[in-house]
Amino acid sequence: MSASSSKLSFIVCGGGMIGLSMALGLRQQGHQVQLVERGQQPQLSAEFSLRVSAIAHSSRALLQQLGVWQQLPSDRLGPYSGMSVWEHDSFARIDFNAAEVSRSDLGAIVENQLLEHYLWQAAQAAGVMIHSGVTSVAEQLSDDQVSITLSNQQQLSADFLIAADGANSHVRQRAQLPLTFWHYQQHAIVATVQTELAHHGIARQAFTPNGPIAWLPLADPQHISLVWSIDDPHSEELLALSEQQFVQRLQSFSNNSLGQLTLRSERQAFALKMHYCQRWLQQRLLAIGDAAHSIHPLAGQGANLGFADVSQLLAVFAQPQQQLQRRLREWERERKTAAMTMIAAMEGFKRGFAGANPVLKLLRGSGLQFASSCAPLKQQLMKIALGD
Numbered sequence: 001m002s003a004s005s006s007k008l009s010f011i012v013c014g015g016g017m018i019g020l021s022m023a024l025g026l027r028q029q030g031h032q033v034q035l036v037e038r039g040q041q042p043q044l045s046a047e048f049s050l051r052v053s054a055i056a057h058s059s060r061a062l063l064q065q066l067g068v069w070q071q072l073p074s075d076r077l078g079p080y081s082g083m084s085v086w087e088h089d090s091f092a093r094i095d096f097n098a099a100e101v102s103r104s105d106l107g108a109i110v111e112n113q114l115l116e117h118y119l120w121q122a123a124q125a126a127g128v129m130i131h132s133g134v135t136s137v138a139e140q141l142s143d144d145q146v147s148i149t150l151s152n153q154q155q156l157s158a159d160f161l162i163a164a165d166g167a168n169s170h171v172r173q174r175a176q177l178p179l180t181f182w183h184y185q186q187h188a189i190v191a192t193v194q195t196e197l198a199h200h201g202i203a204r205q206a207f208t209p210n211g212p213i214a215w216l217p218l219a220d221p222q223h224i225s226l227v228w229s230i231d232d233p234h235s236e237e238l239l240a241l242s243e244q245q246f247v248q249r250l251q252s253f254s255n256n257s258l259g260q261l262t263l264r265s266e267r268q269a270f271a272l273k274m275h276y277c278q279r280w281l282q283q284r285l286l287a288i289g290d291a292a293h294s295i296h297p298l299a300g301q302g303a304n305l306g307f308a309d310v311s312q313l314l315a316v317f318a319q320p321q322q323q324l325q326r327r328l329r330e331w332e333r334e335r336k337t338a339a340m341t342m343i344a345a346m347e348g349f350k351r352g353f354a355g356a357n358p359v360l361k362l363l364r365g366s367g368l369q370f371a372s373s374c375a376p377l378k379q380q381l382m383k384i385a386l387g388d
């Protein structure tokens with residue numbers, strides 16, 4: 001790729017949190033941006049929506065830089081200042097507090113739909129041309145241009161195509177970017193739950209022999225978002241339980257830290273799969289977000305990895321275009337390393353806490369006690385959670 005005029009044109013395929021952030025950031029740099037999204041602008045609802053993300057400080061910094069974080073209604077943000085992690089039926093436990101790293105919080109729980117709504121609004125206001133209700137059905141890539149055909153037969157061309165169309169990315173599949181993947185053999189069951197006791201802004205996670213359960217504090221002091229990851233044979237059984245039975249089962253893992261629980265939504269299940277793309281850059285195609293990688297939600301880092309893809313790619317396109325190809329390759333290398341490190345860490349946690357073997361339980365308990373009492377190690381774990 002050669003140095004050319006300072007402004008470029010982009011097509012971003014996929015208007016989730018990651019694609020919208022990318023499109024908005026590029027537009028704010030003065031580039032021409034078109035975004036293709038098969039759905040419509042997500043609407044705000046009075047109820048908490050089921051899909052939420054723990055947004056780390058690094059992602060918040062990007063959203064602030066884009067001018068979107070400031071617009072999010074504070075009565076829908078769930079900042080958390082502490083994290084409690086324990087193993088069910090064991091003495092293994094560790095607590096983190098924002099004060100230990102001189103912060104007022106460790107992150108915030110935000111509904112995906114809310115974030116997408118405001119990102120979409122900001123992208124439109126900034127001049128991103130949004131093609132909604134259509135999909136890309138074919139892409140032609142060359143060394144200096146891309147063109148795509150939409151499902152309404154419209155043709156679009158640009159200097160770059162960015163695939164941000166999620167874990168089942170059709171753009172990635174048609175470009176035959178090689179993929180490494182495995183199924184976690186688990187589903188995550190999500191729901192909104194009302195608690196008798198206030199959650200006090202603590203994100204709680206219990207490791208059980210069949211998978212981790214997270215109670216994520218929402219803006220309302222007595223509402224949490226549940227992410228219950230559970231091995232496949234048990235996930236069907238859990239979904240088949242009546243509301244009352246489900247809540248009783250959940251309660252048995254909660255250490256009674258939140259008092260009586262009441263289900264306030266339907267339950268939705270998501271199959272959990274790990275994948276990462278072995279190539280994120282092919283000619284003028286770039287893959288970001290879940291289109292490039294997807295990981296187990298147990299540490300709430302999937303979207304945060306995607307936001308970091310966006311931040312670092314924006315830094316590349318903010319510079320003059322000399323040696324663009326080399327800098328894009330560096331971006332690809334750095335982001336792949338970050339994604340693979342996170343994938344390995346999630347695998348370690350998942351395998352490390354699986355099963356009820358008493359010897360392993362003892363080791364886990366001792367390990368967590370050591371981490372809890374060893375300030376440098378604990379700070380290192382907190383840094384990971386903060387996205388530093």
Ligand SMILES: Cc1cc2nc3c(=O)[nH]c(=O)nc-3n(C[C@H](O)[C@H](O)[C@H](O)COP(=O)(O)OP(=O)(O)OC[C@H]3O[C@@H](n4cnc5c(N)ncnc54)[C@H](O)[C@@H]3O)c2cc1C
Nearest residue numbers: 014016017018038053054165166289290300301302303304
């Ligand atoms: C249960 C669960 C809990 C999670 N919790 C967390 C958490 O706490 N913290 C965290 O950081 N991450 C979390 N994650 C991960 C996070 O949800 C994802 O990493 C993130 O949503 C990915 O965003 P994305 O924009 O890349 O993809 P998506 O959100 O999947 O967006 C893709 C978009 O592309 C559109 N699209 C798809 N195909 C086409 C097409 N052909 N043409 C046009 N548009 C198309 C879709 O409509 C969609 O809008 C969790 C995941 C799960 C399953």
